[in-house]
Amino acid sequence: MTTELLYELAEVRGRRQTTKRQRRYKSRLDQFRAELVALRSAGATIGDLVAWLRIHRCRVAGSTVWRYLRKLSEMRRGDAKLS
DSSP states (O other), rough: HHHHHHHHHHHHHHHHHHHOOOOOOOOTGGGHHHHHHHHTTTTTHHHHHHHHHHHHOOOHHHHHHHHHHHHOOOHHHSSSSOO
C-alpha cells in the first residue's frame, strides 16, 4: 500500500512540475533594451547608462541596470562587453 502511495505522489509531483509556469515580470528597462545593449557594446559604463535613462525619464539604480544586462542573451555572447 505504501509503495502505491509513493508512486501516486511521484506522479502528482511530476504533473505539478509540468504545469508550473515561471512568472515573467515586465521590467521598466524592457522598452530601452536595444538602446542599452547598443550603448554598452559601444563602451558605455553602467553610470553612463543610468544617466542616459534619467534623460529618458527612467530613474533606476546602477545595480538594476547591471543585473538587467547580465540576464540578456545579447550580452552573454562574446562580442558584447558586460564587465
